[in-house]
Amino acid sequence: MAVTTMIGAKIHRREDPRLITGHGRYIDDMTRPGMAHMVVVRSPHAHAKIRSIDPSSAKKAAGVHAVYTYADFKDHISGGLPVSASFVAEKKQVPNQFPIAHDEVVYQGEPVAVVLADERSQAADAASLVQVEYDPLPAVMDIEKAMEKGSPTVHSGAPDNIGWELTYSPDSPEAFQEADVVVKERILQQRLFPIAIETRGVVAEYDNYDKRLTLWTSSQIPHFIRLFVGTACGLAESQVRVIAGPDVGGGFGSKIRPYPEEYLASIASKLANRPVKWIEGRSENLVATTHGRGQIFDIEVGAKKDGTLVALKVTQYLDIGGYQGVFGAFQAVACLLAGGAYKWKHIAARTVGVLTNKTSTDPYRGAGRPEATHLVERAVDLVAREIGMDPVDVRRKNFATEFPFTNNFGLVYDSGNYGGSLDKALELANYKDLRREQEALRKQGRYLGIGLSTWIEICGLGPSAATAPAAGVALVEASQVRIHPTGGVSVYVGTHSHGQSHDTTFAQIVADTLGVPYDSIDMRHGDTAEGPAFGYGTYGSRSLAVGGMSIRMSCLKVIDKAKRLAAHILEADEGDMVFDQGRFHVKGSPEKAKTLGEVAFASYGAGLPEGMEQGLEAVSYFDPPNFTWPFGAHICVVEVDPETGAVDMRKYVAVDDCGNVINPMVVEGQIAGGIVQGIAQALFEEVVYDDESGQLRTGTLIDYMIPTANEIPELVLGSTLTPSPTNALGVKGIGEAGTIASSAAVINAIVDALSPFGIKHVDMPATPDRLWKQIKEARS
C-alpha cells in the first residue's frame, strides 16, 4: 500500500466528475420554495444627487412583491461595508459605503433600489419602471486631475479626493549620487475587470420565526461574509449560516469581500418574508464587481556602469474608485516589493490613493505583486539598455543570493535560487540562439524581441504578527480533522476552493499524514455551519501554506491521541509505539498492529486510559512564522510587425519555483492560467471610462477583449525546487505566480523588439494601434 506517495503525485481531481457532467452546484442552480428574484436598480450616472425615487409603477407590475430603497434598509443595516487597514493603516478619507445609495451616487452601477418579483424577467421589467430623478454632478475620472487643488470632489462636501498618502521610506538623494546613470519612467497599470466566468450571485433565506439567516453566495470568504453581513444586520454569528457555493465559478480576488447585494438580499428576504435570489448579469458585473489595478507608477532608477543597481524611487498613484475597496489598500504592497529579486542600497516608496467616480478597485489576481514585478523588471531593463548590458547579466549581478534575505522594507524572503531558475529558463528558451536570430532578423527588417521577468512574490498570508497590524485581521487558518468510529475521515478547512483543486490536494496531504486511503477522506469547505468556528478564506496564494499546514497540524493531533490509546490497547508504553502508514505497533513487533480505524472505533467506546475523553478529532489554527516567497524566471519571445503594430507571440517559457509540490498537475494548471491572465493584461484588456460623462465604455464583453484559445501561444513550463523553510510541508504557493510574472516578460519583449526604433517603454495593453502609433512617432 503505497499511500505514502500521495504528496507529489499527479492525482486527478475528485472535483471533476460533477463538473464535467453538468452537475456542479453553483448559486444560480439553486431554487428555494417561495423564492423571489431580486433585480438591482443601479445608477446610470458616475456622480449625481438623487432627487427622488418613485417606485409606484414598478410595484404595480406583474409578479412584483416589493420595491425597496434606502428608506427600507436604513433601520436594518448598521454601518457600512468594512474597509481593511491592509498596508495603509491610516487613511485620509474613508467614505462610508452603505449597501444602497441614500441621496448621492458616486459611481455608475451604485445600487439605488431593489425589486423583488416571482420571476427574474418580471423583476427586470419592473426595475425599468422605477423612476429615479437625478441631478448629475461633475464626474471625477482622472486620478491626476483628481489630485489637483480645486478639483471637483467624488463625494459632495469632501475636502479633496485623497484617500491615502503614505511614505514607506523617504527619498535619498545621496543614494542616487552613487549612480552613474539614472533613468526615469512612468509606468501605467490599466484598470482591469477580473471576470470570473461565473458572475456573483446570492440566495438569502431569512427565517423570521427562528431569526436565522442562511446565505448562499459566490464568495472566496464565507466566514468573513458571516461576520460582516451578520453583524451589520444585527445577527450573531450563531444565527447566520453562509455557504460559499457550494461551487464557485472562479474568483481571482473579486470575491474576497462582502458586497452590497449580500446585505440587501438578506434584509430583503427578512422584509418580504421569503427567500431572495440575486444573480448578477455580466454587464452588471462590469460595474458592480470590483476592478483590479488602475495605477500609475513614477519610477526613478539609479545604477552603476557595471550594472550594479543602487537606488530606486517609486511613487504609486492608485485609482480607488468611489469608495475605498474593502482590501483595496493591499495593492500598496507593490511599494514594499518594488525591489523585486534584487539587492538595492536604497528604495524610496510612496503611495497615494485617489478617489474617483468609478467602481472600487480591490485585489485582482496578484494584487500589488504584478505591479511590483512589472515596475522593477521594466526598471532593470531600462538600466540594461542605458548602460548597454544584456538584461540577463544585469539581473544576475544584482540577485539576492543569501537566504533568508531581508529586503529594504524588512520583509524576509524565506528561500530562493534566482540564478538557478534563470539558468533553466535561458536553457529552455535557447536564449543565445534567440539573440543570434534576433540579430539576423533585424537585418531583414523584422523585429524579434526577447523579454525577461525574474519575479518574486510574497504569499502564504500570513503570520498573525504581520497581518494583524497590516490587514486589521490575523490571517491564520483553521481546520478540523474528525475520524469517525468506523474509520472514515472528515476534514474541514477554512480556506475556500473555487477552482484551486483543494479537495484533491488537501486529501493527498491527509492521506499521507494519517496513512489512510485517499478515498476514505471527505474534504469539506465553504459552509460556516461545519468545522471550526472561523475560517480565513482563500486569497493571496495562502491556502496550501497556511490551510494545508493547519490540516496537517490537526492530523498530527489526532495521531498523537490515537497513539496513546493504541499503547493502552496493546498494553505497551507510549514511548515504544511506532506509527507507520496508518498503523500503530510496538517497536519491533509490526505484525501486531492496530489501524487508525481500529483505534478510532475504540476511542468512542469504553475502557479508555485514565483521564482520556472519548472521540478522535482535533481542531487547529495554524499561524505561520513568515510569509512564503515563490519565485521564477519567465521569458517571452515576440515578433512585432512595424507596419501594423501586431504582436506575434512566438514562445513563452516559464520556470517557476513554489517549493515542494503536492500535485504537479494542479500546479502547472495554475501557472498556465495565471500566465495567460498576465498576457491578457499586457496585450488585450483595459477598462475604459469616458472622462467627461463618466460612462463605462467597455460595458460588455464585446468591448473588453478577453483572450480566447486562439490568442494564446503554447507555453513551455519548467521548474526548480527550493523548499520553503517556513513550514513543515516546505510549500509556498502558486495561484497568482503566473499573473505576477507575465505582463513584465511580454512588455519587455515588445520593448526589446522595438528598441531599434529608439522605443524605451510601452504601456499596456500593447494593442496594435498603440504600438503602430508609437512606431510611427519614433520613425518621424
Add this chain to the structure above:
Amino acid sequence: MKHKVATTVNGRRHEHEVEPRLLLVHHLRDNLGLTGTHIGCDTSQCGACTILVDGQAVKSCTMFAVQAEGRSLTTIEGMAKDGQLHPIQQAFWDEHGLQCGYCTPGFIMAAAYLLAQNPNPTEDEIRRGLEGNLCRCTGYVNIVKAVQTAARTMGGTEAKPSERTAARRS
C-alpha cells in the same frame, strides 16, 4: 401570450408553454431543470451556454425557446451514457482541462461539435474551433490537450491509458 414548444432534449420529449421572449438557455435551466448549461455573459461572448441543436453547436442564449420547436437538443447532461463518461468528458478529466468548472460544459459541447466536423483537428484548428468560448482559469493549455486526447480516443487509435486510474492504483 404563451406558446407551446416541444423539444427532444437528451433523448426525452418535453412540452412546455413558454413566453415568446424566453431564451432557450433559460428554458433549459428553469423549465427543464438542466442547470449544467451555464450563463456567463449577456452578449453571447462566453460560450458557457453552448449546447447541440440537431447536432450543431449553438450558444443557447442566442436562440429563443420557441425557435427550438421540433428540434433535438443535447446538453452536457446528455453526454455520459449508461454511467460511462463521453470520451471528451473523460479527456477533460484526464488532461486537467478545468479548474473552477463553470465554462467546462460549454467547452465540452463546443468540442463535441468540433470533433464531429473534424475528427482529426490540428492544434490550430482546435484553437480556432474553440474561439467562441471563454475560460479564465486554465489559459486554454489543457483544454486544447483534452480535445487532442479526445480526438485520439474517439478515433480509436493510440488511446492513452487513463493516468487517473494509474495514479489511484499507485
